[in-house]
Amino acid sequence: MEQNNFKETVLRISGVNPKKCMRCGKCSGACPNYDEMEFHPHQFVSMVENGEIEKLMTSPSVYKCLTCFACVERCPRQVEPAKLIEAVRLCVIRQAGQNHLKPDQIPEMLDEDLPQQAIVSAFRKFTK
């Protein structure tokens, strides 16, 4: 994955348009894990817009996000910062190697105890 494509990839995966942000900061006002994060929800939006994706990819903030979607719920302009953070996480996963999930590999990975939701989540994570 080329460096200057990161922004485009993040925007495509997330479906978010960071230009809709009016810099009100309600996402960061709502965030329950704000103090644990180096970069806060509102910064994610502006950093993605500025193309600073690599900085985000190497920050532990990506994993401190609880994915509680409070920022998505409260955003008055439907910018959906949590979806951007999820997209950055996916960029990291893809960077780590070709771990796309192939359909023929699935049956052997399944057992009766595996919740169905986990399979759906795996698809979401590995196929984008």
Add this chain to the structure above:
Amino acid sequence: MQRIGVFVCWCGSNIAATVDVKKVAETLGKEPCVVYYENYQYMCSEEGQNKIINAIHEHKLSGIVICSCSPRMHEATFRRTAQKAGLNPYMVEIANIREQCSWIHKDMATATEKAIILGRAAIAKVHLNTPLQAGESPVVKRALVIGGGIAGIQTALDIADAGFEVDIVEKKPTIGGKMSQIDKTFPTLDCSACILTPKMVDVAQNEKIHIYSYSEVAAVKGFVGNFDVTIKRKARYVKEELCTGCGACTEKCPQKKVPNDFNLGLDNKHAIYIPFAQAVPKVATIDPDYCMMLKTGKCGVCSKVCAAGAIDYKQQDELVQQQYGAIVVATGYNPIDLKNYDEFAYSQSPDVVTSLEFERLTNAAGPTGGVLLRPSDRQHPHTIVFVQCVGSRESGEGCGKTYCSKICCMYTAKHAMLTREKYPDTEVYVFYIDVRTPGKNFDEFYRRAVEEYGVHYIKGMVGKVSPENGKLMVQASDLLDNKQLKIEADLVVLAAAIEPDPSARPLATMLTTQMDTNDFFTEAHPKLRPVESATAGIFLSGCCQGPKDIPETVSQASACAAKVIGLLAKDKLLGNPCVAESNELMCNGCSSCEKVCPYGAISYVDKEFKMPNRTIAVRRVANVNPAVCQGCGACTVACPSGAMDLKGFSNSQIMAEVDAICK
């Protein structure tokens, strides 16, 4: 045969940059019956109009086609030009080669081709044009103002001052509107009631003004100069002409647990009430949902204590018919319902209030007598958090409004400043996205709140308010310091977005006037006709047209009055001659046109017709009242036998245009 002249306008470079005007003129000059053609830089200029007049005289033109801007812009101009040259103004046709051609195309060849086609269509229409004469209709010298807030009051006073009769219809028991609920006004901090109530008294004492309080508009018929309005006077169970407003009934009424809407439910009133001391008219009203006499037939205390004998439990709603020449809409606004903003805990804690509720909590005539106390425990709040833009400036996909409510930045600065002045031991925080203070002395006012009164303005938004142990935990972001703040507050004040009154939409339907997607009335032109609606004779005053503060509302209200006076000063109005006409020989009497006519202009009459062999048959045929018809054309589409036609836009003219375009 017509003798047609074609005039192609450059509109500077507006048209000429994308349309080859010379080629258009020359090509159209070859059309049948076109005896003269010309192109010029500005057809609408005096020089351009003189060219048209000279050509009409020299070439004995019987019809002219102007290829220029939209007819909305200059059709009236060119009709006047034709009239000056002795030509009937309805022998003028406009081909819109600007808005519908040069402005939307980039390629000169295609734009020129399209301009020629549009011009050809207009020529085809002129071939079939006939001279039309506009009828006259009288003007009823009386205006109706719907809504008795400051906008309606100012408009009514100004119209009355010019000597015309004005009626105000107000749905509440008193006029005064939102301004009567406000404590102080920005940026001068004068007492709202002190400047409003003298105006209310002026209205009451003005012989030209009549107030229909506790009333609503039920139906509107007619047209500019001749509106026929039905006003519903709701039963207030008190005879208005007898009540002296002494207030004895309101003190003795045993039903004391009625939520007081004037104080936004922050305290209670009696079932018979006068909204506030300076109410106009100062007449008591019974709330039928709470009055024991009306509900169970047992009580009657108010009737016993009323020395004037004004109480009438059997009063019914009454309908009043009245004629008006002009109607002013001044229906105002309301703060939005905050039930969908649970992150601010509005429905969870009585100490989270809207800004209008805060006004009542600081008003000397309010539920706390002007002492700022928390609604929950009646204690003085020591930390107050103001949240701006609640429900304003949202994306439109959620429950909020897309627009800026305009007044919140200033009233919040006012609330913060006044709190710090009266209670210096109170910490006041204002969370803002942007501070918007355009207006005379407005930004200076906001800066005073920060610099002189020490209000903490924080760029950021509150994300969560949670009631904990009698306090309100406010979690918010401070974007400039890149911090998340947690404030333990005693009172949270939400600057709720404002929206048009719910009565506005049904009213717009009755008036056949336009609204935008937010239910604000649409002005005829956003810059040049800001107080008129697109429907003739309907005018707009105050917040029904868009969010406004008081100075702006009063300016608009007076502007609106000027327009109404201009209309009422005329004795007669020239009608629109482009009205529907029924061909009686083709009419089959089906009533389709009568049913679709939005103006009630069509009626049916029985008429005798000569039939073969000297017999006479009586047939039912449509008859159009040209004074009422607005020329919308709905009947011409509905008519199954093709009997209905619109003068100036006849079926044959429109087909000729289509044929010319498809040629």
